[in-house]
Amino acid sequence: MLRPPRFLARAARASGPEREAVIQAxxxxxxxxxxWLLSRWVLESPQPWLAPYAAVFLVVQVTIYRSVRDAGxxxxxxxxxxxLALVATLLTDQVVVGxxxxxxxxxxxxxxxxFGEHGQWVAVTALILVSQAGxxxxxxxxxxxxxxxxAVGAVVGVVVNMLVLPPVYQRDATAALTGVAGRLADLLRRMASSLREDQExxxxLAHDWLHRARGLADxxxxxxxxxxxxRESLRLNPVRRRQRTADPAAVLGPAADAVVEVSSHVVDLCEATVDAAEQQDEARADEDETTEGGEPGLDPLFVGSFADLLDHLAAxxxxxxxxxxxMSPQADRHPPGTGALELMSAVHREAAQRLPGSTGEVRAGWSVEGALLNAAQRAVVDLTGRRPGSSE
Incomplete structure (x- = not known):
């Protein structure tokens, strides 16, 4: 019982999805x-229900461009x-058959x-006409x-959606993007802090990180x-011409693509961390089994460097x-992740010095370290457009 008043209170208090829903309604x-009125006055139709039907159908579209596109x-x-209703009633006078x-x-x-996604309304419209029009x-x-x-309803619907508080979703998109980027940064910093503290x-924690990372990827x-x-909400939108709103394709598009790619690589990082944790648990459960040449798990030197790398990705x-x-190509500065790129090259050099060919040591943790490095490198490349060790 309290939900409708609360919904209206939120709509009146601040801009958001509640206010947008009220405006569209x-x-x-x-x-x-x-x-309805125009059809009665212009067409002198006694029951012009199709006009408001078409108008409402187009107004509830979330963007002006979609209203215009869907009008046809x-x-x-x-x-x-x-x-279809005309043909059916001409062929038979039986309503049931029609x-x-x-x-x-x-x-x-x-x-x-x-007909796109609206094709089912062909049958609905004909059904109503046959059953009600007689x-x-x-x-x-x-x-x-x-x-x-x-036609009257379509014109009215498009004009109302275009001229009466036309919808613009740039603020919502910015809030969604910055929110998920901040939560990804928080997850990466928590991972780095835990790895430094436990050295493994x-x-x-690893399973919790993986669960959070998958949610953040979605x-x-x-x-x-x-x-x-x-971007679509600004197409054919008069608000953009009056306010000279920036193109979200140039501002938000590259950042959104980068965050999506990084989030998928964070999932890979967490999956590799789960593998490392499970290997260590198995080694502790069976004290009689040891890996030839040393203890299994992650190298402490690698853990420290990798934690620093996670902090740079979080930054x-x-x-x-x-x-x-x-992240815009027009941004006159180094892209985010430049610090991670430099550290990534150093981590690669350190890892190369500990390869089996260099020391003769074979550890189970190398496979996990390699998976972690590969996932982190893909994240760095997506952010900077450069590979570690490249000269450009």
Whole structure:
């Protein structure tokens, strides 16, 4: 019982999804009323229900570009439903038979690519006309009027969505992107701190890191989708012309792509850490088995250097969090992750000195260290566009 008042209170208090939902609902109501009135005045139609139907359908689209794009599809969908109802009622005067025919044919026609994701409304429109319009559904003149109602509703819906508080989602996209970048940075710093403290991977923490990393990877992909919505919301939008809003494709697009790629590599890091922790647990459980040439697990020297590398990756995520434009190709500065790139080269040199060919030592931890380094290197490359040790 308290949810609706709380929802409205949040909508009135601050900008957000609640306010956006209220605005879209109000716009749909206005568009429906205007479409009905215009159809009554211009077309003199006694029950012009198709006009508000088309208007609401287009207003509830989340961007102006999508409203304009879908206007053609919506006209085609409803017009096909009107024609289908006309043909069905001309062929038979039995309502039951007509309903069966329009539903069967309409559902088959709905699969045509030209109707996009709205094809099911062909059958719905024809069904309503056959069941409610009665003899009028078999009149060609009535069918033409219905088509005109759809056109009026489509025009009203597009105009209302374009001129009345047109939706812009750049702020939501920025908040989603900076939020996930900050949480990735926090996870990386927690991993670095734990590795320094324990000098090994703890199984309980490693599994928790992996769970969080997978959740953040999903969140990063949603943030990239939000950046795409932000870009689309400015297409055909008069707000952009008045306020000269920056193109989110240039500001948020590169940052969103980088965060998605880094989040997937953090998942790989966590999976490798889980492997290391499980190897160490197995070694402790069976004290009689030892790895030839030394103790299994991660080398303490590697752990220290790798923890520093995680901190540098966290710093890169924090830089994106504070300024997503840092990843833009037009940014006049070093890209985030430059410090990690330099440290990555040093870690590679240290790892090479401890290879079996250099010392003769063989440790089980080398495979895990290699997996960790590979995942970290891919993250660095995605951030900087350069590989460790490259001269450019």
């Amino acid at each position: 109000a716009k749909a109501a206005v568009a429906a009323a205007l479409a 599809q919506q006209l085609a969908v409803v017009a096909t439903g009107v024609v 309903l069966a025919v329009v539903v069967l044919v309409g559902m088959l026609l709905s699969r045509l690519r030209m 003899p009028e559904a078999s009149s060609p003149v009535s069918a033409v009027v219905r088509l005109a109602e759809i 991977a703890r199984a309980d 969140e990063a992909r949603r943030a990239r989708d939000s950046a795409s919505w932000a 890169a995520m924090e830089e994106i969090r504070d300024d997503p434009a840092a």
